[in-house]
Structures are given as structure tokens and as C-alpha cells.
Amino acid sequence: xxxxxxxxxxxxxxxxxxxxxxxxxxxxxxxxxxxxxxxxxxxxxxxxxxxxxxxxxxxxxxxxxxxxxxxxxxxxxxxxxxxxxxxxxxxxxxxxxxxxxxxxxxxxxxxxxxxxxxxxxxxxxxxxxxxxxxxxxxxxxxxxxxxxxxxxxxxxxxxxxxxxxxxxxxxxxxxxxxxxxxxxxxxxxxxxxxxxxxxxxxxxxxxxxxxxxxxxxxxxxxxxxxxxxxxxxxxxxxxxxxxxxxxxxxxxxxxxxxxxxxxxxxxxxxxxxxxxxxxxxxxxxxxxxxxxxxxxxxxxxxxxxxxxxxxxxxxxxxxxxxxxxxxxxxxxxxxxxxxxxxxxxxxxxxxxxxxxxxxxxxxxxxxxxxxxxxxxxxxxxxxxxxxxxxx
Numbered sequence: 001x002x003x004x005x006x007x008x009x010x011x012x013x014x015x016x017x018x019x020x021x022x023x024x025x026x027x028x029x030x031x032x033x034x035x036x037x038x039x040x041x042x043x044x045x046x047x048x049x050x051x052x053x054x055x056x057x058x059x060x061x062x063x064x065x066x067x068x069x070x071x072x073x074x075x076x077x078x079x080x081x082x083x084x085x086x087x088x089x090x091x092x093x094x095x096x097x098x099x100x101x102x103x104x105x106x107x108x109x110x111x112x113x114x115x116x117x118x119x120x121x122x123x124x125x126x127x128x129x130x131x132x133x134x135x136x137x138x139x140x141x142x143x144x145x146x147x148x149x150x151x152x153x154x155x156x157x158x159x160x161x162x163x164x165x166x167x168x169x170x171x172x173x174x175x176x177x178x179x180x181x182x183x184x185x186x187x188x189x190x191x192x193x194x195x196x197x198x199x200x201x202x203x204x205x206x207x208x209x210x211x212x213x214x215x216x217x218x219x220x221x222x223x224x225x226x227x228x229x230x231x232x233x234x235x236x237x238x239x240x241x242x243x244x245x246x247x248x249x250x251x252x253x254x255x256x257x258x259x260x261x262x263x264x265x266x267x268x269x270x271x272x273x274x275x276x277x278x279x280x281x282x283x284x285x286x287x288x289x290x291x292x293x294x295x296x297x298x299x300x301x302x303x304x305x306x307x308x309x310x311x312x313x314x315x316x317x318x319x320x321x322x323x324x325x326x327x328x329x330x331x332x333x334x335x336x337x338x339x340x341x342x343x344x345x346x347x348x349x350x351x352x353x354x355x356x357x358x359x360x361x362x363x364x365x366x367x368x369x370x371x372x373x374x375x376x377x378x379x380x381x382x383x384x385x386x387x388x389x390x391x
Contacts, residue, residue: 026332030359032383038390042352043316043341048390049355052374053087054383056080059376060165061108061305062366062384066116072376072384073123075105079148082384094141094148099128104163108234112203113170119143120203122154124166124178133159136166136180136194138205154205155222157194162187164195167234167305172241175208176201177224177259179231179245188227188267191219196267198231198245198259200224212262227265227290228257233306233323244294246303246323249273250281251330254300255293256321258346266290272298276330295340295348299329303338304378305364311371313389324362325353326378335361337375 037049058075065071070082077098078091098106104126112120119142127137138155141148157180164181171177178199182188188196191213199222200211213219233246243259253273257265270290271282286292297303304324309317321340328334337354355362355375363378373387 025330027334027359029333032358032360032377032379032381035385037358039354039357041339041354042350044314044389046390047314047354048388049358050386050388052085052384052386053082054381055087056376056382056384057380058105058363058378059382059384060106060363060378061167062364062374062376063109063111063121064366064369065111068369070374070384071109071121073106073109074382075103075107076100077106077125079106079109079123081146087384088146090146092143092146092148094151095123096125096137096139096151096153097128099126099134101126101134102163103165104134107165108167110168110170110176113174121148122168122176122203124168126163127153127156129159133161134163135159136164138168138176138178138201140205152205155199155201160187160195162195164230165232167232167245169234169236169243170203171236171243174203176203177234177236177243179228179234181230182228182267183230183248183250186268188229189264189269191216191223191226194220194222196226196228197223198225198228198234198243224261225259225263225265227263227267227269229267229271232304235306235308235321238308238310244306244321246306247293248302249297249300251276251278252298252300254297254303256295256303256306256323256340257291257293260291263291264289265293272296273300294346295351297338300327301325301336301338302327302361304362305366305376307365307367307373309367309373311367313371314373322365322373324365324375324378326361326363328353333359335359335378337362337365 035051061073063071072080107124136157141151182196187193214221230248247255306323323338325336339352341349361378364376375385
């Protein structure tokens with residue numbers, strides 16, 4: 001006769017042993033080769049990807065100077081410059097100290113629309129505080145040689161324990177749009193909090209008088225839209241001037257949103273995503289008085305920097321939006337560059353994943369003054385890549 005008291009421990013032991021032998025989730029990390037790499041794509045057949053510079057730890061953002069040099073931020077707090085295709089070993093001086101913990105640190109960089117006259121550079125970062133707190137901040141400095149001079153703190157959000165990235169973009173009227181995140185609290189729905197919002201500021205950090213909540217009690221006047229999670233991509237449509245941001249899901253439900261004044265985008269009350277444990281987060285997929293996304297990603301791609309392509313070097317890509325992706329479906333090692341095609345009403349027609357063969361997390365993508373696309377990989381040994389026609 002069998003003894004169940006003896007069998008059950010054996011089953012439990014086998015189960016424990018199996019769990020201990022499980023391999024880590026994700027694909028093995030792929031070191032970026034020397035390149036160049038040639039790939040086929042759905043509409044611009046045969047593209048070549050060249051490594052412009054490497055050895056940039058966790059780069060976050062890219063901006064082009066009028067002379068063709070490139071500024072690159074590192075999340076750890078350094079601003080680097082690429083001159084004539086060579087990464088300068090010395091970082092640009094003058095930046096404030098940042099709170100570089102996990103996903104916090106130095107984020108976006110953008111040139112003032114009149115940079116040729118005033119040499120002003122804008123950047124977002126996590127300002128360190130006390131007792132583990134920090135605040136999202138917007139800074140500005142004047143580029144003088146290899147340093148920033150007259151560095152000023154233009155805007156600082158309230159102190160918080162939330163950690164999230166921030167993007168900035170100058171609109172046609174010279175105002176600045178700035179994203180903030182709110183992943184784990186109800187701050188995104190709090191009109192008296194700067195987090196989980198798109199903010200709108202003048203270039204000196206003051207509040208535009210036509211912002212949607214100016215003069216409304218209990219509402220911060222810098223808020224332009226609310227109900228956002230972690231927004232790591234922001235861009236202005238080159239033809240219409242419309243503002244677009246993307247938003248991490250979390251587990252599925254990543255979004256591309258058209259940002260309209262005073263609107264609520266739902267987080268955390270409305271979401272197509274689920275928790276990292278698989279359980280539902282939001283009460284519904286849609287609700288009254290909340291805006292629907294333009295594009296949804298299920299499974300998630302962990303979207304980051306993005307740009308609309310307007311150049312002539314890739315005619316079939318004109319008007320497409322390119323978005324950095326850091327992993328697909330919560331599987332590490334599956335980074336990519338996403339391309340989305342729209343019709344004239346900004347309705348999605350199709351999408352394509354690019355650079356998947358490289359196995360790199362893509363943090364930012366920008367169109368250069370030469371009409372080519374430039375990409376930053378989010379790695380410890382991060383790289384600046386250039387995408388060009390191979391024909």
C-alpha cells in the first residue's frame with residue numbers, strides 16, 4: 001500500500017528543484033557588433049545601420065547643433081558631445097547634480113528655437129532632495145565652448161518618491177511642453193500634482209496665461225493635460241503642430257496620444273494594460289471624459305523617444321512616426337525601433353518593427369539635418385547609430 005505522506009514530500013521536492021533550475025526570463029544579451037549592418041524593410045528596402053559612437057553609458061536623449069555636432073545626455077548625469085563623428089571623452093561642464101537612482105537622472109535635451117542667437121540649451125532631470133525624495137526639474141544653460149554657463153532652474157515639481165522620465169519639446173509658439181510620470185500612485189488624477197501630466201511653460205519657466213487650468217482653484221496652472229503614466233516620448237507634428245506623447249502601459253496597453261488642452265487620458269482609472277502580476281489594474285478600458293489613444297501596443301514595447309520623419313532620404317517613410325522600443329511583451333532582450341504608418345486623418349494603417357536583429361534597447365530616435373535617422377541604444381555600453389539607405 002502506498003503512503004501519501006511519503007509521496008507528497010517527494011512531489012514538493014521535485015517541484016522546488018524544477019523551480020530552482022528555471023532559466024532567467026529573456027533572451028541572452030547581444031553585444032553590438034562593429035557594423036555596418038544591412039537589413040531589409042517593408043517599404044524602404046535595404047537600409048544600412050552604422051555605429052557612429054559607442055561607450056556611452058545609458059544615453060537618454062539626442063539633439064543636433066547647427067554645425068552638425070550632437071549633444072547626448074547620459075542618465076547618470078553627464079552631457080556629452082559628438083564632434084565630427086567622434087565622442088568627446090570630456091563631458092560638458094556646468095550641469096546641476098542629479099538624483100541618478102534606477103530610472104531617475106538626467107533626461108531630455110533640446111535647443112531653444114533661437115539657439116543660433118542665444119546658445120540656450122534646455123534639459124530635464126531628477127533633482128535630489130532629502131529622505132529619499134526628489135523632484136522633476138527643467139533647467140537651462142548657455143553653451144559656451146565645452147561648458148554650460150548661466151545655468152538656471154526654470155521649473156521644479158513638488159517633492160515626491162515617484163521616479164519617472166521626462167521629455168520636452170518646443171511648440172511653434174515658443175512654449176515648452178514637458179512630460180512627467182506617475183506610475184504607482186493616483187497623482188496622475190490629482191490636479192494639484194505635477195506628476196502624470198503634460199506641462200506647458202514659457203521658455204523662461206513661467207506659466208502661459210492661456211493654459212487650460214489657469215485661475216481654476218485646486219489646479220496647478222502649468223498643467224496642460226493629465227491622467228498619464230510614464231511618458232518617455234514627446235514630439236510635435238511637423239505639419240500640423242499637434243503635440244503627441246507616448247506612454248508606457250505597464251504590462252501591455254502602451255499608448256500613443258494626441259495631447260489636447262485640459263483633457264484627461266485616464267491613468268490609472270482607464271488602461272488597456274495589466275499589472276506585472278497579470279491582474280487587471282484599471283476599472284475599464286474606456287470612460288466618459290477620457291481620451292482614447294491614437295495607437296495601442298498589446299503586448300507592450302516599452303516605448304521611448306520618438307519623431308515624425310519628414311526628410312527626403314527615405315521617401316516611403318515620409319510622415320511615419322518612429323518610436324524607440326526597449327522590450328516586447330515583458331521579455332528582456334527584445335528591443336526594437338517601431339514604425340507606424342498613418343493616413344491623412346492620423347488613423348493607423350500598419351506598423352513595422354525594425355532593428356530587432358541587433359537585440360538592443362532603443363532609448364531615442366531623431367531625424368538629423370541630413371535627413372537620416374539617428375538612434376540611441378539604452379545599454380551600459382550605449383551607442384549612437386545612424387540609419388541610411390543602402391542602395
